[in-house]
Amino acid sequence: KLVCVTGASGFIASWLVKLLLEKGYTVKATVRDPNNPKKTEHLRGLPGADERLHLFKANLLEEGSFDSIVEGCDGVFHTASPFITKYTDPQAELIEPAVKGTLNVLTSCAKRPSIRRVVLTSSMAAVAYKRNAQTAGAVIDETWFSDPDFVRESQFWYVLSKTLAEESAWKVAKEHGIDMVTINPSMVIGPLLQPTLNTSAEFILNFINETFKNSTLGWVDVRDVVNAHILAFEVPSASGRHCLVDTVVHNSEVVKILRQLYPNIQLPEECADDKPYEPIYKVSKEKTKSLGVEFIPFEVSLKETVESLREKKFANF
Ligand code: NDP
Secondary structure (H helix, E strand, O other): OOEEOOOOOHHHHHHHHHHHHHHOOOEEEEEEOOOOOHHHHHHHOOOHHHHEEEEEEEEOOOOOOOOOOOOOOOEEEEEOOOOOOOOHHHHOOOOOHHHHHHHHHHHHOOOOOOOEEEEEEOOOHOOOOOOOOOOOOEOOOOOOOOOOOHHHHHHOOOHHHHHHHHHHHHHHHHHHHOOEEEEOEEEEEEEOOOOOOHHHHHHHHHHHOOEOOOOOOEEEEHHHHHHHHHHHHOOOOOOOOEEOEEEEEEHHHHHHHHHOOOOOOOOOOOOOOOOOOOOOOOOOOOHHHHHOOOOOOOOHHHHHHHHHHHHOOOOOO
């Protein structure tokens, strides 16, 4: 069982590589810089890595970069895509690597008949962003697609990168007859394996350090996300998209849970604005549960995220 994981040094991909190795897979893992120990040491140290983990250098923006790496693989997990909040040129730093990278990876896969299925790490960003979508009582499911015009107008550049990447992925998959399944998680938290701070863990850190914004977000644990990826590859009948959200809560609720967990730390008392709180919507779990995915409760993930941030010295309390 030989599979490829793109962007292996990232938060989600590191857990994916870990679980794949535990399950006996041999993993070809792509990283941008195999000589940077911060990006590779935690992977090389995983159980089974000595025998069954092979690291390769690849970049989303280089055409053909993945061509020879995916050769001989039974499956490809394409997770690499920038998830950053600080950028100067969203087109060059977010949209191009997301969209061109996805096309690059899928075009390489199209040339390799051994590949049975491609699992794409998409996002709820590609599902839930259209006008009047996130309203009280709405139940969002896999039939929803974000509207690129609305997202562009709103200048949600990361959301746009994921929306356009998934849209073009389906087009290429159809053109080349690739069996592709997508996993669409909301904000992903849980313990960090990598030594660097990823964006969604930073969101939790910001609750501790800053006034919280008046917004509502979905949350899911990284271990459920990687389990969903592997089930999406292994379950023959899996197809299409899979929303992956344990719970949707207003930021005020996150602060409330943090206050209960850590009564001694100073947490913001007030929301950044005094408008009515953004509404809570729901996201259907039905399709993802049918894959066999179970959900770690948000409170547990949140606690373990904070513990991990402390352990890695990102949180100093
Ligand atoms: P990380 O930032 O930890 O990982 C992103 C990965 O993408 C890194 O390995 C990074 O490589 C790689 N990457 C970025 N640009 C390039 C490039 N030009 N060429 C090659 N590799 C590149 O983020 P996450 O683990 O959170 O995200 C992984 C995936 O999950 C992404 O597709 C993201 O959109 C998606 N996702 C994440 C969610 C979350 O809340 N975390 C929610 C929903 C979806 P390098 O290490 O070299 O920078």
